[in-house]
Amino acid sequence: MTVAGLAATFGSGAMTNSIDELESTDLILATGTNTTENHPVIGAKVKRAVRRHGTKLIVIDPREIDLVKYADIWLRQKPGTDVAVFNGLMNVIIAEGLYDKEYVAGRTEGFEALKAVVAKYTPESVEKISGVPAEDLKKAARMYAQAGRASIIYAMGITQHITGTDNVKSTANLSMLCGNVGIEGGGVNPLRGQNNVQGACDMGALPNVYPAYQPVAGEDVRKKFEAAWKAALSPKPGLTLMEIMAAAGSGKIKALYVMGENPLLSDPDLQHVAKELQKLDLMIVQDIFLTETAQMADVVLPACAFAEKEGTFTNTERRVQRVRKALEPPGEARADWEIICGISSRMGYPMTYASAQEIFEEIRTVTPSYAGITYDRLEKEGLQWPCPTVSHSGTKFLHKDKFSRGLGLFTALEYIPPNELPDQEYPFLLSTGRVLYHYHTGTMTTRARGPVERCPESLVEIHPEDAGKLGIADGQKVRVTSRRGTVEVKARITEKSAPGSIFMNFHFTEAPVNFLTNPALDPTGKIPEYKVCAVKLEAA
Amino acid sequence: MDTKITVTIDGQEVSADPGQTILEAARSQGIYIPTLCHYSKTTNVGACRVCVVEVENARSYVASCCAPVTPGMVIRTNTPAIRAAQKMIIELLWSSGDHNCLTCEQNGACELQDLVYWLQIDKPRFPIEHHGYEMDNSNTMITRDLNKCILCGRCIRACNEIQVNEVLDFANRGSYAKVGPAFDADYIDSSCVFCGECAQVCPTGAITFKQAKFAGRPWELSKTRTTCAYCGVGCQIDLYTKDNKIVKVMGNRQYGPPNEGSLCVKGRFGMDFISHPDRISKPLIRHQKGEAFKEAAWDEAYAFIAQRLAAVKKEYGPDSIAGLSSARCTNEENYVFQKFLRGGIGTNNIDHCARL
Amino acid sequence: MSDTFILNGKETPYTPGQMILEAAKVGGIEIPTLCYLKGSTPTGACRICLVEVKGARSLMAACSTPVTPGMEVFTETALVHQARKLNVELLLSSGTHNCLTCEANGNCRLQDLAYFYKITDLRFEEKAASDIYPKEDRNPLIVRDFSRCILCGRCVQACNEVMVNRAISQGYRGKESKIVTGGDLPYHESECVFCGQCVEVCPVGALTEKKAKGLGRPWEIKKIRTTCPYCGVGCQQWLHVKDGKIVKVTAVEDAQPNMGRLCVKGRFAYDFIYSEERLKTPLIREANGEFREASWDEALDLVAEKFKEIIKKDGPDAIAGVSCARSINEDSYQMQKFFRAVIGTNNIDHCART
Numbered sequence A: 001m002t003v004a005g006l007a008a009t010f011g012s013g014a015m016t017n018s019i020d021e022l023e024s025t026d027l028i029l030a031t032g033t034n035t036t037e038n039h040p041v042i043g044a045k046v047k048r049a050v051r052r053h054g055t056k057l058i059v060i061d062p063r064e065i066d067l068v069k070y071a072d073i074w075l076r077q078k079p080g081t082d083v084a085v086f087n088g089l090m091n092v093i094i095a096e097g098l099y100d101k102e103y104v105a106g107r108t109e110g111f112e113a114l115k116a117v118v119a120k121y122t123p124e125s126v127e128k129i130s131g132v133p134a135e136d137l138k139k140a141a142r143m144y145a146q147a148g149r150a151s152i153i154y155a156m157g158i159t160q161h162i163t164g165t166d167n168v169k170s171t172a173n174l175s176m177l178c179g180n181v182g183i184e185g186g187g188v189n190p191l192r193g194q195n196n197v198q199g200a201c202d203m204g205a206l207p208n209v210y211p212a213y214q215p216v217a218g219e220d221v222r223k224k225f226e227a228a229w230k231a232a233l234s235p236k237p238g239l240t241l242m243e244i245m246a247a248a249g250s251g252k253i254k255a256l257y258v259m260g261e262n263p264l265l266s267d268p269d270l271q272h273v274a275k276e277l278q279k280l281d282l283m284i285v286q287d288i289f290l291t292e293t294a295q296m297a298d299v300v301l302p303a304c305a306f307a308e309k310e311g312t313f314t315n316t317e318r319r320v321q322r323v324r325k326a327l328e329p330p331g332e333a334r335a336d337w338e339i340i341c342g343i344s345s346r347m348g349y350p351m352t353y354a355s356a357q358e359i360f361e362e363i364r365t366v367t368p369s370y371a372g373i374t375y376d377r378l379e380k381e382g383l384q385w386p387c388p389t390v391s392h393s394g395t396k397f398l399h400k401d402k403f404s405r406g407l408g409l410f411t412a413l414e415y416i417p418p419n420e421l422p423d424q425e426y427p428f429l430l431s432t433g434r435v436l437y438h439y440h441t442g443t444m445t446t447r448a449r450g451p452v453e454r455c456p457e458s459l460v461e462i463h464p465e466d467a468g469k470l471g472i473a474d475g476q477k478v479r480v481t482s483r484r485g486t487v488e489v490k491a492r493i494t495e496k497s498a499p500g501s502i503f504m505n506f507h508f509t510e511a512p513v514n515f516l517t518n519p520a521l522d523p524t525g526k527i528p529e530y531k532v533c534a535v536k537l538e539a540a
Numbered sequence B: 001m002d003t004k005i006t007v008t009i010d011g012q013e014v015s016a017d018p019g020q021t022i023l024e025a026a027r028s029q030g031i032y033i034p035t036l037c038h039y040s041k042t043t044n045v046g047a048c049r050v051c052v053v054e055v056e057n058a059r060s061y062v063a064s065c066c067a068p069v070t071p072g073m074v075i076r077t078n079t080p081a082i083r084a085a086q087k088m089i090i091e092l093l094w095s096s097g098d099h100n101c102l103t104c105e106q107n108g109a110c111e112l113q114d115l116v117y118w119l120q121i122d123k124p125r126f127p128i129e130h131h132g133y134e135m136d137n138s139n140t141m142i143t144r145d146l147n148k149c150i151l152c153g154r155c156i157r158a159c160n161e162i163q164v165n166e167v168l169d170f171a172n173r174g175s176y177a178k179v180g181p182a183f184d185a186d187y188i189d190s191s192c193v194f195c196g197e198c199a200q201v202c203p204t205g206a207i208t209f210k211q212a213k214f215a216g217r218p219w220e221l222s223k224t225r226t227t228c229a230y231c232g233v234g235c236q237i238d239l240y241t242k243d244n245k246i247v248k249v250m251g252n253r254q255y256g257p258p259n260e261g262s263l264c265v266k267g268r269f270g271m272d273f274i275s276h277p278d279r280i281s282k283p284l285i286r287h288q289k290g291e292a293f294k295e296a297a298w299d300e301a302y303a304f305i306a307q308r309l310a311a312v313k314k315e316y317g318p319d320s321i322a323g324l325s326s327a328r329c330t331n332e333e334n335y336v337f338q339k340f341l342r343g344g345i346g347t348n349n350i351d352h353c354a355r356l
Numbered sequence C: 001m002s003d004t005f006i007l008n009g010k011e012t013p014y015t016p017g018q019m020i021l022e023a024a025k026v027g028g029i030e031i032p033t034l035c036y037l038k039g040s041t042p043t044g045a046c047r048i049c050l051v052e053v054k055g056a057r058s059l060m061a062a063c064s065t066p067v068t069p070g071m072e073v074f075t076e077t078a079l080v081h082q083a084r085k086l087n088v089e090l091l092l093s094s095g096t097h098n099c100l101t102c103e104a105n106g107n108c109r110l111q112d113l114a115y116f117y118k119i120t121d122l123r124f125e126e127k128a129a130s131d132i133y134p135k136e137d138r139n140p141l142i143v144r145d146f147s148r149c150i151l152c153g154r155c156v157q158a159c160n161e162v163m164v165n166r167a168i169s170q171g172y173r174g175k176e177s178k179i180v181t182g183g184d185l186p187y188h189e190s191e192c193v194f195c196g197q198c199v200e201v202c203p204v205g206a207l208t209e210k211k212a213k214g215l216g217r218p219w220e221i222k223k224i225r226t227t228c229p230y231c232g233v234g235c236q237q238w239l240h241v242k243d244g245k246i247v248k249v250t251a252v253e254d255a256q257p258n259m260g261r262l263c264v265k266g267r268f269a270y271d272f273i274y275s276e277e278r279l280k281t282p283l284i285r286e287a288n289g290e291f292r293e294a295s296w297d298e299a300l301d302l303v304a305e306k307f308k309e310i311i312k313k314d315g316p317d318a319i320a321g322v323s324c325a326r327s328i329n330e331d332s333y334q335m336q337k338f339f340r341a342v343i344g345t346n347n348i349d350h351c352a353r354t
């Protein structure tokens, strides 16, 4: 997603800059990120920048998140109208001549096309689409353009739309327009949700690329990996997660091997997913708990938790860091890599690593951006890739004098409305996300005393106006229904979301919000539209 | 910082940056000056004054954490008079609350205790004040016992300046002064988000980690540095363990980026799942659809999988097999997983939930 | 083995005459103790080791109750825990215990037990300061702090049964009880020979090493095992070291030859290491008869040159070496090898004959 959007624009998809730089930059534009809840330590840095360094803060978010308290300007757009808002910002900046002409001329391409498209998105027209007052949009545009060094941070609020890739490209457009990519304190910075999403991508756990984003369809690349792995490799890109599910349903996929994932709580339109998985001949799940998904498996393999094994994680700023063993695993649980090796060897493809470090040594030989990283070097502090040689000190920010793809590519984008908008039958707009005290499908945090004490159950956030009309009281059980399913959950009356919008988290098995969500996908990133679907509400 | 300036500390010529405090200049030379309220990268408040030094020609002792060096300054950190002053300060702090380390969870990791030991104080000269504050036991994560609070203000600065959660502040004045959330609320009823930073920085046993109580004394714990298993920030954490259990999770400022010692509630208090009884500890096999799981030995599970996968591959081809890798597993595991599917099975059907 | 008893519901073998404590240990069950001193007559003074014995009227002290055939013993019942906790609380109130100023902090059995039994407040009033014998801090090696003494008697056992110096015993009665030397004199005026075995076994902060005060807390020190540099017994000892300095010396338990004992030299006489008179550089005598400091290179060059000169002039047997009986084996071996192989003489001896 992020990878696709940013790779098209810059030539590589990752946080361009470092977390640390946020604290001393001139302006932060936070959009689609509830930073203080989902990346709290980065949230603290943003707040520190504002309070202690005088950094300006623009928040673009449909919900009144915590950061709004610290913001100079808050643009509250209707969910799913991000492309329009960004086009509007660029419209003002170009119309008023505030963009970085030298940078645009020297380091980018596609500007004229962009200019032509954004010209249509005047603040007034954007107000109609997004609900953002034209004056606020202008103020924000000027503030961003005139700030000096400006950093954009975003998260799932940008990517979880059918226009997710477009949204990502929009942030990149704006950043390049003002010469903010390739400088310290600037950049386009996706805050990745899970501890090792970055690493999983870097390692090639993607259907179209080998480690370090080397395309499986590339003949030379494939030859290289065939030689390194001593195996014949398929030149055909594989299926993405959502496609795998569909193919399981249609009988094309017969066997599924799942390592540490819980698609039965995290995927959209759960009823459907469960049916698809039931069709498999063989499902293998390795995990630390008997998750919803594991319960459906044919074989379940007990795995080590992170504190029970050695290895590395790569954080959102491309920093490779060590994971170390502090505890013995329960019973006969084994490290995931050991299990994979065990299966592979029995299938006639022997993998016999003695340690995680030995695997890492192999990774270095086939992953140029990791070539200079060693466990020894990681002992004191993590290293940020690209780190091509052992004497290289890692890369704080990317695209310094040149983009990975040469010139930065502006993409002219039109606004496309979300796939499913409220109508008479389903009058509310549902967004999903996380809360501070929990994480993903809750397998870990719902088994921790503190977080459970603070947030014991799923809640649906409803605006007091709507609650009033429907006669729903705080704490009352309500039924939320979409075209795909129904979930019962307690109401929480708050002004965080705008009237007409409701918000639920996806952490709890008891209220699986993904029975409701819409599986419509972004065509490039194949990410479902978790941030917008239409539902109706009634007291239960 | 343009030019260095020279000062003399304990008879030793020291070069310092203009604007540096006396404390920083001394510490950079390995000269020890005790501190309590000082916490680097937060405002220097000079509240406890245990860092006093003598500065030639100054009218009184100077709190070294607040005073900048000036060219030619002559500083003494270890004269008998300074030690006497420090003793007096520590005795006052000690007698301002109830301190019996026998029943204090901070015993062995307490900066007040360290200084009592370092200054070899046997007994405070002043009568002990018994405030009789109620303990804040309102939640499962953080315990507060203000009877041990020395009003250094570190928790307040950590909450306001480091985490910017803006929960804690001083209330009242003089000997009624106390620290805490607005309206003297217990933590659970305040706007606290349980990052635990205040407990991490508290030099005494006034704010402690509740789940660590009676789970092991500091000297019995082993410490392992690792990376948080939750979000993509990748905070560096120290797991403190005893008897194969996590006792507490701490940040460590010495590790530097990305988190400079700070954590959030998930990294700090979200680790119970590791020793949860729900953990699976043996391979489970369902031999026929619809049957219940049976526990199996590893070899049996491997053989079952290998045989079934081989059969599927033979009948339907490698692209009928897919794998879901995990954004929560290590790089090494993701690498081996995709290598297995590509090299061992022969398919590129591999993805993970980065998209979700 | 026909003799068995029932330990927490499990049939467990024992040897006749064995106490419950020891038999349980063999059976894999640890029972906490305070006054019990391995190898000495059990006194049953502290009553921390209480266990439930089926049919007995009260809880029994495991350290001093012999096992009988078929006896049913329970070590972890709620009753047992309550009783032990109560006894810890009573012991705490028999003196004053604020670990803030106690040299035993971090190395104290009583503190360990208070933590284990989760004691948060003191249920009983502490003994009044006026009822406690004053601290004895008059000799250079051992501090006696009666406010911490729980009258467990381990020091007495150690002095009388382990070292057989018979310098101390239980004195007075009731509230006046005190561990006394003959005539209740201070240690340095008594029969005490300062082996420090009482300090070694004292489970609390009542007897401490005076020189260790302020040098480092237990959790700050590193323990290094070595062999005493004094006499030929070769006692095994732990050097407790902080910042490159010895804090104190203790004996290695359960190891030959000393089995946890030390004498005054091994325990207390390490100060020479820090003597100002230690040689710190090579010294060479000048023509005027005075020493001057020299570098290693200069000194080694000089010695080698002189040796070569003498060998050349008067032959190797004109040189002799005196090795050292306090050196490590490796040094002695090298010394003789050097004389025999390099110099070419057997003129090598050491002070074993003197």
Ligand code: SF4
Pocket (backbone or CB within 6 Å): B098, B099, B100, B101, B102, B104, B105, B106, B107, B108, B110, B111, B112, B113, B148, B204, B205, B206, C100
């Ligand atoms: S806060 Fe420190 S000095 Fe006070 S009782 Fe606790 S450990 Fe002892």
Ligand code: SF4
Pocket (backbone or CB within 6 Å): B158, B159, B163, B165, B166, B167, B168, B191, B192, B193, B194, B195, B196, B197, B198, B199
């Ligand atoms: S836990 Fe965090 S938010 Fe709560 S009072 Fe402490 S520092 Fe502030």
Ligand code: SF4
Pocket (backbone or CB within 6 Å): B148, B149, B150, B151, B152, B153, B154, B155, B156, B179, B201, B202, B203, B204, B206, B207
């Ligand atoms: S609670 Fe702790 S950190 Fe806060 S003022 Fe008191 S002693 Fe200092």
Ligand code: SF4
Pocket (backbone or CB within 6 Å): A039, A040, A041, A042, B228, B229, B230, B231, B232, B233, B234, B235, B259, B262, B263, B264, B265, B266, B267, B268
């Ligand atoms: S401690 Fe919190 S902010 Fe840091 S990595 Fe863990 S979940 Fe993220």
Ligand code: SF4
Pocket (backbone or CB within 6 Å): B102, C096, C097, C098, C099, C100, C102, C103, C104, C105, C106, C108, C109, C110, C111, C148, C204, C205, C206
């Ligand atoms: S003897 Fe033990 S319990 Fe008593 S004060 Fe000393 S350390 Fe604490």
Ligand code: SF4
Pocket (backbone or CB within 6 Å): C148, C149, C150, C151, C152, C153, C154, C155, C156, C179, C198, C201, C202, C203, C204, C206, C207
């Ligand atoms: S001095 Fe120590 S060993 Fe002796 S009786 Fe008292 S507490 Fe026990």
Ligand code: FES
Pocket (backbone or CB within 6 Å): C032, C033, C034, C035, C036, C043, C044, C045, C046, C047, C048, C049, C050, C061, C062, C063, C064
């Ligand atoms: S150990 Fe048994 S009574 Fe003390």
